[in-house]
Amino acid sequence: MADGQEGSEEQASVGKKNTEEVVASASLAPAHSLWTADVSGSVRLRREEGCPEEPVTVHQMFKASVEKYGNMYALGSKKNNKWEKITFSEYYQFCRTAAKSFMKLGLERFHGVAILGFNTAEWFFSAIGAIMAGGIMTGIYATNSPEACHYVASDSKANIIVVENQKQLDKILQIRDRLPHLKAIVQYSGQLQQKISNLYSWEEFMELGLDVSDKELDDIIGSQRANQCCVLIYTSGTTGKPKGVMLSHDNVTWTARHASKAGDMQPAEIKQESLVSYLPLSHIAAQIFDLWTGIQKGELVYFAQPDALKGSLVTTLREVCPSIHLGVPRVWEKMMEKIKVGISQCGYVKKKLVTWAMAVSLEANQKCAQKNEEKPFLFSLANSLVLEKLRADLGFSCCQKFYSGAAPLGSEAVQFFLGLDIQLYEAYGMSESTGPHFMAGPKAYKLLTCGKAVPGCQYKFSDIDSEGTGEICFWGRNVFMGFLNMEDKTREALDEDGWLRSGDMGKTDEEGFLYITGRIKELIITAGGENIPPLPIEDAVKQELPIISNAMLIGDKRKFLSMLLTLKCCHNEETMEPTERLSLEAVAYCQQLGSQATKVSDIIGGKDKGVYQAIQEGIDRVNSGATSNAQRIQKWTILTKDFSVSGGELGPTMKLRRPIVLEMYTKEIESLYKE
Template identity: 45%
Template structure:
């Protein structure tokens, strides 16, 4: 196992100390790594631990709003940064009382909440590892996270999540306690505690043990485990150090610029078990004293817009599917306009696009007609979305179509793309307006390094490689996989293929694991082709390109349908806008199954025409789609085709619909 062999007990000047190490990677609990610190620039920033960062921000802005929750009385309740620090310490002492050991974990299973934040920072203060678990995980998937991280405690949101843990509890040899933060809690179950009980325990404990542990902490040891998606084999535990997280958050803040402590505010709704939400919602906010507002658990099922209108955030991070849904809604509303109103909207979008293209090309000032367009159209659109106070719009976790970015750009909403991965602490790029191109995945973060693998790379030509203080320590207890991910020179191999332009903007041209190699030997990146089809027909839910080792390309199509509000499972009934579109084609179909079973001529003709239009953008005949199939259901997290951030799980789709795929290739 990779380790420097240094005992942390010798070093008691923490938590912001750097324990000597002679290696950049470590896979063992309690290991330490060297920092890639430079003599100048952002990479020279003095390292700071998570407890050190919270202490510093609480001292600078004790009364600033930190965590803001809407309670049962319908009002927003504020936790200040001073209270935040005090409560984190109380939770840490409670965890220690329940038996948390050094370098063991507390797993957190629930929707974003103040308790999630307190548990996360509390376990880190107490010398353990924070490990988020996706709320959609099965009991067995939860077991893997708990057992591999040697969890002593699991914090769960409610009875539903509690039952998962109880069902596998007998096999968890390290687990000592379960804490449930939502009432009611059945504390008659042995080892199950309420959040109130945890806080009472912590408040009754002296500070001595906690302070001693804080002295032993170092910035170059692991504090957080982020579990990979596990599309190939079981999820791996990515070990992130204090410096990984606090430095990446610092650089993101510097790149965004003009951050206003105690004034800026965000809404947290993306899964905190995902690295993008952690580094932005927990650490960038902590680094810059930004207020965090908690969305409702059904945010992605429709309530997010309501929260946006109420909170009016100044910065907004979303995954592509959220931006796509906003786009679809705006398009649906726009389709109802006619006459003068429609012409004004088209005029305004033209002015918006010309203004931003001029800014992107280095021209300062306001272009002709832009201010009037903003007054007549853009301000109203922004206000309707709840984004009229927002100055930074960001998309992350998966690629967002350049066409959708251009659409929002024309509405005076430049969406900045962030590219990264769990192993890079979240972000490696972030485009900042006007250093921005809709086709780009962002500007390389200052203080990091990027290079591209050539033919000698075992991962393929043009692979994006990253190096810097944000690169992870290793996979917990898995040296072989760590060595596969990080080469001998310390470069993290991303698995993505790309290029840089002269402005240091990164362009993703494909993903090695997703590349289709046709029977004719042509390498094809599916995402761009899929996005082109979706751009031609917005009533398509998802599009998945098929063609690996095949003679030609085909594509699987889903149609948007209504969903079960409790489970998120797609229903057979078409959603309202799709139903209107189908009726407009002359079809009488009301459900997906009617369209699939009858191969509805009107719908199939419309899809064929959309594919024909998309094919005009193909760079070769081999990249043209020749056949398609409409699937019997839209994709969802509930049915397994989508991951927690709504990214397509291609292997699941291939296996689930293998019969339909084979039918496409019958002679």
């Protein structure tokens, strides 16, 4: 497959017709390989008969959208308690202004512009302006420590770092002297609290390049090729130090077009979609969904408040009523927990009514999901009496499509939201596949699957076992260029024909729907040699026991399986650190058992025999469904606090960092295996 592709430079073909738009294609830089570890390198595209459209750069995609949607609103920001919007034409001009200022600050070709902070219009202007000016856009997680910021800024040879506020600026000032490529820092929110050389407020920054001519900028834009790098996404480092995933213009523009089609997002000329941007833009899921698809489809993007994940997100959703919404599993789970608490606090009659309506909706959705049948009258009654109001309370009165990505979604959350008549469309992919390679949507939906391959994306399974499960491998225009300065890691990720190894185990059914069964690196191989994927067992435990927040299976090279459990707790609203106080849902669970526990310390160490017995009974029920004795949980322990991002157990997208947890809780784990 890979060997038959042409590596010679392709000439621009202006005005090539596409069903959606007319844009000039980008000529390609000469390339002889499907991958590179050099940021200034170029790659051959994985072009197949199934994806014939010509490659375009980020600028060409944006320009085409401006021509179609120029007078439509593109971005909405809340300032002084009022929503202010700008059009696509204004958006484009702000990006050009930012690009000129980056040029004035001395941004070098293929050097990084690192952006550290919460989602705002300025984040978008910086990202696109950096690319227009010939740099590489690089997001840094707002939760990163100074050392983690140093790693990304140093690795990407960042010439400029754009920070949100004083808190983020302080991190950079601590490491500034160890960044030889750094030329300037720009702060986009709040007043500068000190005068430091080469530190600029956003207003100062946007005026810097006013004397840079349009021709100078257009020359740099015109020199860019679709098979060259424009974005760096740093992996969250769950299994080692972060790797810089190099994405080309074609990776970004092709994926934005095809993933949005797979998710049935409408182009603005038919119906303008709207969304709220709140997930970290340094992660590929939010970047593709908010930034790139927003431009490609002409969507209206509203920016949430910085404390969105601390509770203000629902307020924003209620105000703007988006038509589409993306959440990572932990966001959906937290929403579910909050709704459950609300229901538990209702009066008897209202509680019965809500429970009845959700049961009717769940049954109707489970029956009709596969058959495309009309839902029964009883469902319509439940929906109009109860469910419409519940969805409106969440800010979803106008939302028609709900997506989940970045980590596996538990079956409990899937079923709970079906009870609200919300189908969660799961996307599956990785940073190295520019986000979604498989995607569910209104036209490709089956319960507990990740949908079907995005049109134009191919897949295969390697090392298939007797049950038809194997490692999922990717091929397509979305497959990354390579890891920055990591030739060995790039060779590990790609096989000799250029297929991307996902590291995930899965299988497809006869209709092409994908089921994920686990991650190879997470696979537990017991002392007896049995291979056990932990996710299904962990998910089953959480479904059986609503008091459990996190469950992590242990047993690699051990004689039997054991499990670390954490209880659902309240979090400090400022730091998001888990506290000792049990969540309202956990307290309600305890009360049902006749327990008065309100804190973790009331339960752990066997202090509350009723709760311990209930947990054991739940684990016994999970064990009764085990396919073999080796897959039974023999021992378990409750940890003193819940896992969190700040504690280090969870990554920025709430993904469990298993190697870190194993290291942090060595003592507790070893106590489970004492004879």
